[in-house]
Amino acid sequence: MRRPLPTPAEAIDILARKRTRPQRRPPPPAGRALNGFVKELDARFGQGPGALQARWREIVGPDIARRTEPVKLTRPRAGGPAALEIRVAGPAAALIQHQQPQILARVNLFLGAGAVDRLRIVQGPLRNPGEAAAARHPVRRRLPPLDAAREAELARGLAAAPDGPLKTALTELGRNVLRRTEDPTRR
Incomplete structure (x- = not known):
């Protein structure tokens, strides 16, 4: 046997007599709760x-x-x-x-x-x-190459030197010296 549903007037009467649960309070902010604990740990x-x-x-x-x-x-x-x-x-x-x-x-x-x-x-x-x-070991800047006139002047100066590793080393040294004298930031 089915139970009949209450009418709207009966439903209002039932709800008025029933005691409802109190509304839940929200939890306190976490920062406030943890503040003392964090200060103690610190x-x-x-x-x-x-x-x-x-x-x-x-x-x-x-x-x-x-x-x-x-x-x-x-x-x-x-x-x-x-x-x-x-x-x-x-x-x-x-x-x-x-x-x-x-x-x-x-x-x-x-x-x-x-x-x-x-x-x-x-x-x-x-x-x-x-x-x-x-x-x-700081990173070194690469110096710019010599211009053609200075390269030719260096080759004329070393023309009398015999070919070989000494002439190659002197040519490289001459290039580096001339590059440094050209670059005013490298002194």
């Missing part, structure tokens, strides 16, 4: 090696940055100052070890007073050796 752990890696060249200077890179920042469980581990390219470790007080002072200036008290030096290849190589 106070406890501070900036890590990511901030150091991003600004390492500014912190320690170009000479030291060319030979080193920060690896990790190790904090003791009981709290207190951390130890900074840096990777040094090959034999430069002895030089970096002598500059340890300056490096620690610069890192503490960036991270905050007393943030790092020890420097741990690990020898190994750097992740970005291309930067260091580019800094050591």
Whole structure:
């Protein structure tokens, strides 16, 4: 047997007597809820090696940055100052070890007073050796060729020299000297 549906008047009467659920409140903004937690974590752990890696060249200077890179920042469980581990390219470790007080002072200036008290030096290849190589070997500009008159003058000057590797070397030297005297930016 089918149950008959209520009439519109009965439906309004039923809904007026029934208690409905309260409307849900939206959750608070996530930023407000996480703000205290993030502040606590920042106070406890501070900036890590990511901030150091991003600004390492500014912190320690170009000479030291060319030979080193920060690896990790190790904090003791009981709290207190951390130890900074840096990777040094090959034999430069002895030089970096002598500059340890300056490096620690610069890192503490960036991270905050007393943030790092020890420097741990690990020898190994750097992740970005291309930067260091580019800094050591700057790209040289190619000089423009000599004009025909100067080339002929150089050939007349070396006409008495016997043919062979000496004459070839003297010709190349003469060209380079004459090109440099033509180019006023290369002095």
